[in-house]
Amino acid sequence: MHINRSKMPTTGKHIQLNISEPNMVILDNGIETYIIDEGEVDFTRLDFVFNAGSAIQNKGLIAESTIQLLADGTNTMSSEDIAKKLDFHGAIIDTNLTKDKASLTLYSLNKQLPKLLPILKDMFENASFEEYELSNYINRKRHQFSLNIDKVKFKAMLEFNKLIFGSDSSYGRVKELSDYDAVLRQDLVSFYNSQYTPQNTYIIASGSVKSDTISNINKYFGTNQGKPVIGSINKFQVVDVTSINKFIKKEGSLQSAIRIGKPVIGKQHQDYNSLIVLNTILGGYFGSRLMSNLREQKGFTYGVNSYIMNYQHGNYWSIATEVNADHTDEAIDEIRFEINRLMNEKVSNTELDIVKNYIYGTYLRSFDGPLAKAERFRSAKDLDLNFEHYVSSLDEMMTQTPKQLHTIANEYCNYEKMIVLVVGKTKNDNIAI
């Protein structure tokens, strides 16, 4: 058989994204439950999402401790009882916290679900937050925090968040070591009573979702009417941020963590899809300009990427990397060079073509299977969007032209307006970065 290895096999046309909106079922108490039933494997994933993110808390660590202590005791079951039952029935449980939401995800074989749902119900309605459990938890977490804060990467993540949103704003506040000494049981109880209510909850059921699973969901999660709320939750606070650059010295560090970025437009904005394409070109995939430059050509780093973070009340764009500390200044120069390049020259059709195909492939992958779809649905829903939004965004990204992108780059990519943070070392400690 003759083969021509020098020529890439022709690629096929883009496959249409196969995503229809999930079915929505409203439980007896009004909780919206979204069903993504496509599974071949006898397995279900349940996401319980609460308006209980860190931006809503009055004090550091409250949102985090609340979601993580749900399984540590209820009025009728001890932490050990719960752990034993969940483990016995093979439950895999994940919790997640963002600025806006807290969530608990259960992965379970369908045959085990009827045993697991009542336990979850109890956790969501009657968590007890015993003093003993709280102090045990806080002690462990304090240890982990002091461990993490030694890493340039972790330190940079916290500091950058403060610079972007302002350290006194709801989004900008980050945890500090002293927060671990200030958490009180009563803080958790109030937060739990006000935020873990049916009005603040939605559910996603994905996988092989049987009809008896849906009726069980209603049976266990559709009866709670919530508790009367005493006191008010935190008011969302925004502060004006003037962009400043910051350098935090870390003695003896082999690497410097660099974060460069700024607040940007959100998903609903008409320029957003262009910005995503620009971001991908810059640092959104393995073959990106930053990766080729900093890693593949210079060997300064093991990895560099750029991304846009979206929240309900704010978004930011950031470049993140850890580089060989001896090359910190050169790395920053190269990042500036690559950002300026977006504004100075049009992207070639060849490069744009690669990026579009990469984005398309990423979309296809991220909707592969019901569990992946649940993940995507959640991130849309949290920003009040739906699946239809993904389809139209993808279409729009696929039609971007070099000229359009060049215009958008000049509007949004000005390096002089970015915040630069370095944790580690630079050649000259006094530099204005």
Place this chain on the structure above:
Amino acid sequence: MIKFERFELSNGLKVIAHRDPTSPIIAMNIIYKVGSRDESVRRTGFAHLFEHLMFGGSTNIPKFDIPLEKAGGENNAFTNSDFTNYYLTLPKNNLEVAFWLESDRMNNLAFSQASLDVQRQVVIEEFKQNYLNQPYGDAYLLLKPLAYKKHPYRWNTIGKEISHIEKASMNYVKSFYKKYYNPNNAILSIAGDISISEIELLSKKWFEPIRKGKDIDILYPNEPIQTKQRKKSVFRNVPQNAIYMAWHMPKRADIRFYHCDLISDILSNGNSSRLFRKLVKEKSVFSEINAFVTGDLDNGLFIIIGKLMDNKTMDMGVEAINNEINILSTDLISKYEHEKVMNKIESNLIFSQISVLSKAMNLGYYELLGDAEKWNKELEIYRSIQRADILNTACKIFQAKNQNTLLYNRL
């Protein structure tokens, strides 16, 4: 049950194909049977460095990632002590691109000096980032040579020292490629909405012309049986004291591997596990503690790692772990605990059968273990294990003379 077809090309390449009509994505996985255990003691870290070079261009494809991204694909790779694994996913109508890409780099690499120079630097950064520049990063660099004296598992996949990576030469790169990167030393597995006949056709077209390499028959030095407890203590700038313990245990293919795996689940899988319950929650000796098995092809390690609470001494930590180990070596686990770990195993196993990538990777891995069909038998094997088996194996493994302890002290 995961159904698959399996065939071998005339050059010795093993191919496994699994059809999943529900996915728009195809996953392709290639295992080359070469890992850090194949390295010479003076050139450690090479198998992993080589993994990086596999992206630095083959004869007809100057950069592996560009055409793949053009085809909407994504890929990655990892190296461990035993093998090097490359995987990619892409839209199903671009299947042939995957064959073209992977066959070209199996056929011949471009051996670019520039790529070698840069990837050496990248790997050195990886070494610093993961092993030197973070707290406890060098623990395995210390623990492995404490536990192994003869077997090449005594060094880590990243290498013993940075200087080995700095010294890597082009000549050595070439001979390494010639020796290990051959069809008869590889396993190709594919999962997605494919037809078996198409996979056969494409495999023959793209992979069969690749020349077979010399058969490799390597005997790895046997690690002598440990006869005395070993201890090492180091001081580092870290926030809390930590204890690393390792015991020698049987290799992956041995039935006692499964016993050890269950023991590690009993000790630390889930919030009801023994170590978490007793030593973290009840006695507050550790802020976190984990037990796991390495699962190596040759005899591996059973490892426990604990981070001590500030008000507890190293001695108290060691004693607490030893107590738990002794209980496992004297008392049968309860029926309840037995069933619990089995249920957990079942959940995890079924969960791993959902994505096409996980299916392609697992089929390849079990074929490496001797037979892809073993993946389907896995649950049965676990289910066949009796409580007495677990006790017997615990007794053998957890002898004091088989123990290696690394005390990682805060400065």
